[in-house]
Amino acid sequence: MASVSFHLKRPDATIPTAIIALVSCSGQRTKVYTGLSILPKQWIKAEQRAQERGYQQNGALNDALDLLAKQLLAYCDEQRALGLLPSPEVLRELAAPQAPAPNPKAQRKTFAEYYTEWVQLTLARGKVGTARAGNTTLRHLQDFEKATGYAVDFDTITPAFADAYTAYLMGPADLTDNTIAKHFDRLRRFMRFAVDRGYTEARGWEKMKWKRQEPDIMTLTAEEVARLEALELTEGSYLENARALFLLSCYTGLRYSDLVSIRAEHLRGNTLRITTQKTREIISIPLQARALIIVTRYLAGGVRLITNQKLNDYLKELGQLAGITDPIEIIKYKAGNRSSQTVAKWEKLGCHTGRRTFVTLSLERGLRPELVMKITGHRTWRAFQRYVNITEQAVEREFAKVYDMPQLLKVAK
16 A cells, blocks of 8 residues: 655755655655655644644645645545556655646636635545534635625625625524634635635635624533443444443543554553644543453454444433433523523433533543543643533532531431
């Protein structure tokens, strides 16, 4: 199988050094220069990518490396299919910097084509869920164009566009305030990408705003986790398999995308060291004994991978069997108006509940917030705070440590 790895020509340099691609295919290894360079201190050797945190410009560099790797691997696969070895000359030609087109105006892509390029680069970096969400945003933009006749382009994305687009998303599209906020966030990220790439100089998009209403986050209590653990299920059944995946999330705080990406090389003794799919952060997770048992089963093939949607469906079934039936209030905001619905807790049980539960129970048991953030990969307190959902029982326990509490009086019958 062909592979492409990236290395620095002079890793110890104090000035930018060349990035070299090493292409391995059918026993042949070829070194090619990418035409790209970087300061070694901004290079993450383990990931073979540039550090983006604190160096926003490196996002475009990583995009270029991802695209180059894809092109080199595609050529190697073509040659293997023909029974031929890849030509070193062709590999070097593919990696060589491309001269600019003689008449860029005549070849200018449409807004949708530039947007699709951004989504494809996201997909090439392994962010399948993010790419899927990006496509959904593009579909809403195209539906908005058809419904209103508004020509969506770099120069027309302004506060006036935001007003018209918001009205469409709240009306015909029937989206909640939080969903609308997510679509605006993605559009702003794309516009920032387009400016960085030189596709546009438009700045009207920077003034677009939409208030996000942070929803309450549901977690399980320690007692509810214990109920799931205690369920008697047939070994190897679909429910037992789903429970193993979910409990591993409760024990480690891993997202679904990271759960299904665990490989043998990630396990180092009693610790999982993994690069997260969403943020590309390297995190180290100490494994509890019960978590290590599941990881060992997982790596031995005893725990099967299933889709996120299937896992969410099975978790609702498990929650109902475990009697996780406490009522919870689901609050939504649409056009600033609040609506609520009360449902049994199991009805909203999903894969991400495991990550939230890990955070809450870890804090309840005394782990310092900064340690939990290190394990989960949260970068800011603002982002982390949404996951802190201390149970009513925990509040009562902590309150009792500080204040003298009255004894409950028994009422005579």
